[in-house]
Amino acid sequence: MLGSKEKIVENLSNLIFESYGSRLTEKEKEEIRKSIEQTFENSVKLHQISLENGDEPFSVFIPYRKEKN
Amino acid sequence: MSFLAFNSIKELSDKLGDGSLSPVELTGFFLERLKLHGPKLNAVVTIMENxxxxxxxxxxxxxxxxxxxxxxxxxxxxxxxxxxxIGAPTSWGAAPYKDRVLKYDATVVSRLERAGAILSAKLAMIELAGGMGYRQPNASFTGPCKTPWNLNYWSGGSSSGSGSAVAAGLVPFAIGSETWGSILSPANNCGVSGLRPTYGRVSRYGAMALSWTLDKLGPLCQTAEDCGLILEAISGFDPHDPSTTRRKYKFETVQKDFRVALIKGNMIGADELSNKNFEKSLKIIEKFAIVDEITFPEFPYEAVTRMILNAEAASAFEDFIDEGLSHQLTASEDRYNGYSRLTVLAKDYLRALRLRGKMVKIAEEIMQSYDAVLAPTSKRTAAPINQEFRRNAPTTPSIDITGSVGNGAGLPSISVPAGFSEEGLPTCIQFMGKAYDENIIISLAVEYQKRTDWHKKHPKEFE
Structure with a gap:
């Protein structure tokens, strides 16, 4: 994964604090930062498995037609 | 009449059928129990008397x-x-919605009504089904729900009241939901039989969405057999829920030479007594099934399911968070946890969905020679009501394979009681099956219950 963990976590945290910071205490901001760090670590784990271009998301889009009664 | 409280559905149905009991008498009996015991357990939100x-x-x-x-x-x-x-508020366990009224019936409710079941109460749950990442039992506007086995301990969640009310004999069965652990956790802590069906088996129309590709609805009952009866009534295609399968489900027990797989190292981190009870259960299961040990290959199972859950929960509750409603929730951590999930990147969510395709194939391949994976439902008994349940979690790091693979791959699982701790708290085992194999895992659980009486034990205070 490209980019340092600290920088990415800081940037993502700032994204939240920019929008919602006025509602949050310093302690809550610190908890949010920790939680974003955990998500980053999960993302790193996901990137340890290689995928082929044809490995599609395992959820299927189905074009819709209303069922006739 | 108190003997009725813990009757199975079959036993009650026989009494109703031969005229020795009427639906009016039976409903009155359970409504009284809901009124009398519900408040002690924090298990009930609304009694639907009318x-x-x-x-x-x-x-x-x-x-x-x-x-x-x-x-x-x-x-x-x-x-x-x-x-x-219809007829009661639908709170999702959350203070901001405690008086909110939805004027229609969820598909599960209408199907149960069609089958003749009588909705008698809306039961307590963790606020937003745990969608904000709660860490403590006190995470519902109705207060921390208790296991009837010991009122100082937690019922489990998020289907807290569903587990507690069935265990205390306040209702013969209840409907719960599971995204990751929310049926099996209360089944474990309250010592009842709980079934998480295959994803898409039961319509979720009219149920709160936490994670569209992980949410399932299922029953909590006195016996494994009862779980099959309820599943038959609530399953089936529903045009209102595009995830529902067109495969028909009819409950019937299966007789065969069962083969069960035990995940190597699955008791790492378990407390001594849970371990001991699990070993005893294993000996019983070996009387009717061949048990082999298996290993799941290294794979980020938990990271895949966690990423999907977090991304979908962020979207499901984006407006709720934007409007500042999370600050009205009960658990302090639920007031801010949701914000961090708004930063899950689309590329990570999609990567998790792509890896899910690999995960389902791993599970299918490993399980193909087996009828079920056998595991403890939880490695620990219920946590004390007044502390963070993470403190009660296994101290040795271990992967929750049955939870992450089971929910991530949409596999069914049934939990049944398998013993007690020294504090009198239940320990349980689960049989996790292949997709759409509910009848196989229910049959395994029925065989286990034929040879044990843990499911016939009930908390003294509520007998």
């Missing part, structure tokens, strides 16, 4: 004319308070 009485009288008249809708004709039940139902 709706239940009206339905009971109608079903009584039908019975008198010889009409029996199904084995559930005249059987009262409770629904987790994330199910929309």
């Amino acid at each position: 709706r239940a009485h009206k339905q009971a009288f109608k079903l009584k008249k039908e019975l008198e004319k010889g009409k029996i809708r199904s084995p559930l004709h005249g059987i009262p039940y409770g629904g987790k308070d994330l199910l929309a139902a």
Whole structure:
């Protein structure tokens, strides 16, 4: 994964604090930062498995037609 | 009449069928128990007396004319308070919604009504089904729900009231929901039989969405067999829920030479007594099934399911968070946890969905020679009511394979009681099956319950 963990976590945290910071205490901001760090670590784990271009998301889009009664 | 409290659906159905009991009497009996014991357990949000009485009288008249809708004709039940139902608020366990009324019935509610079951109460749940990442039992506007086995301990969640009310004999069965652990956790902590069906088996129309590709609805009951009866009534295609399968489900037990897989190292981090009880269960299971040890290959199972859950929960509750409603929630951590999930990147969510394709194939391949994976439902008994349950979690790091693979791959699992701790708290085992193999895992659980009486033990205070 490209980019340092600290920088990415800081940037993502700032994204939240920019929008919602006025509602949050310093302690809550610190908890949010920790939680974003955990998500980053999960993302790193996901990137340890290689995928082929044809490995599609395992959820299927189905074009819709209303069922006739 | 107190002997009725812990009767199975089959036993109650026989009494209703031979006329020794009427739906009106039975409903009145359980409504009284809900009123008397519900508050002690923090298990009930709303008792639906009017709706239940009206339905009971109608079903009584039908019975008198010889009409029996199904084995559930005249059987009262409770629904987790994330199910929309006419006649009561639908709170999702969350203070901002405690008076919110949805004027329609969830598909599960209407299907149960069609089968003759009587909705008698909306049951307590963790706020937003745990969608904000709660870490403590006190995460519902109705207070921390208790296991009837010891009122100082937690019922589990998020289908807290569904587990507690069935275990205390306040309703013969209840409907819960599971995204990751929310049926099996209360089944474990309350010592009842709980079934998480295959993803898409049961319509979620009218149920709160936490994670569209992980959410399932299922029953909590006195016995494994009862779980099959309820699943038959609530399963099936629903045009309102595009995830529902067109495969038909009919409950029937299966007789065969069972093969069960035990995940190597699955008791790492378990407490001594849970371990001991699991070993005893294993010896019983070996009397009717071949048990082999298997290993799941290294794979980020938990990271895949966690990423999907976090991304979908962020979207499901984005407006709720934007409006600042999370700050009205009960658990302090639920007031801010949701914000971090708004930063999950689309590329990570999609990567998790792509890896899910690999995960389902790993599970299918490993399980292909087996009828089920056997595991403890939880490695620990219920946590104390007044502390963060993470403190009660295994101290040795271990992967929750049955939770992450089971929910991530949408596999069914049934949990049944398998013993008690020194504090009198239940320990349970689960049989996790391949997709759509509910009848196989229920049959395994039925075989286990034929040879044990853990499911026939009930908390003294509520007998």
